[in-house]
Amino acid sequence: MTSLLSFYQDIGPTMTLLVVLTFVLAGAVKGVIGLGLPTVAMGLLGLAMSPTQAAALLIVPSTLTNLWQLASGGHLRALLHRLWPMLVAIFFATLLGSAWLGIDSGPWAAHALGGALLVYALYGLIGPELRLNPVRETWLGPLCGLLTGLVTAATGVFVIPAVPYLQSLRLSRDEMVQALGLSFTVSTLALALGLASQDVLGAQALGASLLVLVPALLGMLGGQWLRQRISAALFKRCFFIGLGVLGAHLLVNG
Template identity: 45%
Template sequence: MIGFVIAVFAVAGMIKGTIGLGLPAVSMGLLTLVISPFQAAALLIIPSMVTNIWQLFAEGHVIRLIRRFWMLLLGIIVGSVWSIFPTLGHSTTHFQSEALLGTMLALYGAYGLFAKNMPNLAPYEKYLSPIVGYLGGALTVATGVVLIPVVPYVQSLQLKRDDLVQTLGLAFTVSTCCLAVFLHLNPVENTPINYQLSLIALIPALMGMWLGTKIHYRIPEQKFRKVFFCGLVVFGVYSVLHQLGVV
């Protein structure tokens, strides 16, 4: 089990180091092949928190971004408390959580493949931020990852590259904190979160990220991204079909 966890986080970290994203998506997708979504999300807490904070504070202007996106962040918090989706904290919704995660991965993969030019939603930011934040928070406690609709929405705001990276890091950090609190307050069958194994997972994740930064300069990034997103679509569709008993 420990060997599998180390391998998963090493691969996920390498992908994040190469293209700047993918750690939670890849980790959750692979881990749920052998453990429950709740257990997989619990293992993500420390690696996600550390890598997201790293991403958040890579540049300055954190306070400025918090002032701008506080409604998005508040929405994430509210959504994680009052989710409209079946959550990871209920053992009776194991099927729904895995199917929803598979759907999320497939949609995110399709978005990555086909969303070339996102419309500029910055003029509607005041109205959309709390809605998008709420859905992001609700899906975080339902699947263990924050992808749809937060990532496409933030990318549609026409931010400068550094602001985009930091804003995503800010959203990911808040959602990870909310997920950690939620999992702690809603254990499945009174099973405590294995923080020790989550801490162990941090080491291969960081090593993978370091390796990914080296790979980044040696392979065409666009080609790697295309393969990655295609993989998410295939894996997400397979996960849904598997839960439905089709495959």
């Protein structure tokens, strides 16, 4: 129990409250639009701690909520058959990128995180609706996976360019939700291995990450309740605007 709480004892009550509220909000965003938990968590926590610490905290809630998302839909076998080149590239690029780049606390790390958030927000707000010719999937999928893995290794954010690529495949709603869960699960597991190879993901970090699973799940359940009562399109627009402002702040100020 001591190892579970030691991280929060070290950072103090104010930072602990920030972590809890961040994961409630991040879970709520995921509950409404089906993605965004690690993106929101990395962005907000990046204001107050190193990207390495933030990435270690999101491992358990991100993995379990993505597995929950992955388990529903009934299209897993077909999606694995179609997406395996991208998924393999994500996995190994994240591992190699962690060894090469690493999510450290250097002066460039927060700026890189801000840049990734800003690019994702701009794409969500004004990006064109893409439609990919299936013939191009054979080479574009692995390339997308390679780039996603490198961005994940450098920033802890694994939505660019994986999400635009998956959206361009014109999957059904259920297929898209499951494909996102599949991609994010692979990214999170590879990120966890990368952090472990840097001696960042020890017992203390895993314990701290396990404890934020509760606020993340509560936020996700609240977001699913909220989804039935608000316009998902309006919420999504507000989400990307807020994410863009946050990304711009981190990009400029670090």
